Amino acid sequence: MSATELQFRTATFGGFQKQDVLSYIESSNQAHVEKLEQLQRERDELAREKEELAAQAEQARQQVQALTREKEELTARLAQVRKEAEALRTGADDQKSKLEQAAAQLAQANARLAQAEPAAAAYAQIKDRTAGIELEAHCRAQEVQQAAEEKVQRAHTEVSQWLHKVQAGYDLLRSDMEGAVSRATQELDKLHQMVEQLSSHFDSQDEHLHKLTQDCMSEFAPPAPEPLPLNEK
Known part of the structure; x- marks a missing residue:
């Protein structure tokens, strides 16, 4: 009802006509009821949206927990691989030590052979x-x-190839592990950011819902009754 329509008809003996006043009150109450229903619908919609966001946040937290467990498993596996690689290095050092001992024995044999040659020559004379x-x-x-030199050379070649293969496998596995840990860390960072954004959105929705509730309470608070000069015909 516009401002021009709020002009009540005056009664014969002063004041306004009772029917006009009652019609105005009824239309005002109807407008307030419709406004209240609209605000309640908006409030229900915000509540449903909040529940959906809460479900999404719970799912994100579960994903964070799963990725955290996966990261811990990958870290433990990487530590195990490093331990195995250290054991392989120790074995390789043992093989190298044995090769050095064989080379030393070969050198001693050559020395004894060199010493035996002059004696053999004299004995031949x-x-x-x-x-x-x-x-x-x-x-x-x-x-x-x-034959001994060839055997030592073959053993040295085989051990060198084996060590190279073990080192290449360890480097590849280490690279894969570090890449997996890096990807898991990035996914965790993304999920943490998503959870923070959802929390901020929850706070904003709660603040908006609280403000809407306060507005509803202030809008539909019963007004103080004012006496109206009503004169019946």
């Missing part, structure tokens, strides 16, 4: 009959030396 035997022994010693 004294006793020609044993020259063939000594020559054969010398040839056998050379064959043994060559």
Whole structure:
């Protein structure tokens, strides 16, 4: 009802007509009721939205917990792999030590062989009959030396290849583990940001709902009755 429509008809003996006043009160009450119903619908809609956001926040928290557990498992697995790699390095050091010992023994054999050659030559000069035997022994010693050198070289090559393969596998596994931990950390950061945004949105919705409730209470508070000059015809 506009401001021009609020002009009541005056009664014959002063005051306003009772029907006009009653019609105005009834229309005002109807407008207030409709406004209250609209505000209640808006309040219910905000409450449903808040419940949905709460469900999303709970799901996000569960995802954060799952990713945290996965990160812990990956960290434990990485520690186990590092421990195994350290054990492999220790084994490789043992193999290297054995190779060094074999090389030292070969050097000692070469030294003894070098010492035996002059004696064999002198012995050949004294006793020609044993020259063939000594020559054969010398040839056998050379064959043994060559075979030993080839065996040491093959063992050194095999150990070097094995160490290279183990190191490459460890580097690849370490890279995969670090990448997985990095991705899990990024996902956790994203989910933490989402939870913070949802919390901020909840606070904003709560504040808006509280303000709306206060407005409803102040809008529909019963007004103080004012006496109206009503004169019946």
